Amino acid sequence: MNDEAKVTGRGPAKADEPIEAERPTLKTIAFMAGLGVTTVSRALKDAPEIGQATKNRVRLIAKQIGYRPNRAGVRLRTGKTNVISLVLNAQSEIMGLTSNMVYGISEVLSNTPYHLTVTPYSAENDPMQPIRYIVETGSADGIIMSRTEPDDPRVRYLTEHGIPFATHGRTEMGIEHPYHDFDNETFADMATKSLLAKGRRRIAMMGGPSPAVTYFRHLQRGFLRAIEEGNATPIAVAGIDVDTALGTIRRKTEEVMSRPNRPDGIVCCSGSTAIALVAGIEAAGLKIGHDVDLVSKQTSDVLHWFRPEIIVVNEDIRHAGRQLAQAVLRRIEGADPRELQSLSYPF
Template structure:
């Protein structure tokens, strides 16, 4: 398809002009559907443009026309930010304040390849650096950016995290601490509701399970067929269905606050009382589960600091590509438990 392109060449109007034998201005006007260009030419130009994958250079358009093709969302930074995403973005934006950098949000839709937005940004030069989360051990986005030496920082480690900037919460320790805490309350049979499988921190939590089993000698295992990002209804439904199966756990370790709510709700429907038959331990960024049920045990995680670190890390990766990448690992201890 792209056989007309010189290798590594980013197609511009000039490319299309060369391939079509037309002038750059004509190509521009043809693509812009100007009235004084013949239909034939328009079709021909359009075809070549598609063939070579032409995408208008935003800087060129912007410089010439003043059009930025950007929509700006003004996000009020509230003091009592109860909101994970808002908090993360605010802290990134806050750290970026005073630098030349602007923050752009690119959605990654569940129905598309996770690599797509990353590739789009890298190939079209839409940013100097990228921040991603939900990392996998062999994350293809990370592999892609490392190969191209494109600056980035990840929330969550990967198989190559020695070599790139990241911030991570030590989820292995999270699990062992939680298990220890529950064991201290006399709990004997624990179940862990993990994040979706494949994610790096899911693996870390699985390691934590094994470590807790080995070192503390407790009966602890992951819940199968269920993960912490499922909708509350699904989690509830699972507990209903599983009534007949093994429900003898007396301790739950839950990876996300929403899942925790769903689990507690399901347990209570079965007549179980928190702090009596069962104890529940969850991770939480914002102090709110304590209002839901004060008996829930919590490990706090500071999202604001995550954003701050990631912003610094990616800026460093941009400015000093050869320096040692900025890496941060927050290892929780007993004082993190509420």
């Protein structure tokens, strides 16, 4: 047996058999760019002392040859993982929220050494579980998470452990932290007033699962304020919310809309829930835009195609992803969390 067979456990390579290419390294980029390895390394880290033209050339070569830093080596040298973890509830809005948020975050991370991992968890499980795992294993340098609560134990835990993070949503616990949020209070106020302007006076809201999540409180404040100002009647729809299975929402809606005291206007904060509501309304023999009006927030451009009669308010989740990624990266660099707080508004 020749030396090659002893090392690889294979026979000699055939003449036409491809030889696996070596993984590109900093030396590969340095050779191709005519630069020193140290200069290449600093250029990839966006060091301020390296000119922009040099950075652009180095990044282009790195992209063309498929260079990826050895994350194990980076961690040994710097103590960093170069990973940002997105922690999401597995029951998140199916119509564009998760994918668009990932796109937005990835757009920001693409020009950095950081990589994105998505860590889902079930609503039945403790939301602290994935957070503790990430912190205890040191598997990410920063965390992005959603569905914040007014007094959120995850925010307290990460703050106490000094872990950079940003939340999609606000808290009410007196801890300053990075966040990006949609102004749901303004949305609910505007949506309800648009129904009042159409002469609707018995109005229901399909909001969050409970006051346990902050955005539900914001929705309630805007909704009830507009109801009071418009001298209308709020109609409670028990047993369903945006986390309820769509088939159940459709069935329950049909029951509610078949009653004599049914709502004549509905505010909804989820595109997929709105589709289930429409199915239930139409199963009850009613017509959107005639017997009942529906205002819904959406995170993807679907509802206008589904039923043009739905009054649509857009929430740009890709923009939210970009804002959250920028916030957590700046927090890793040590920026004041009060400088990393932003809001989007209904449009």
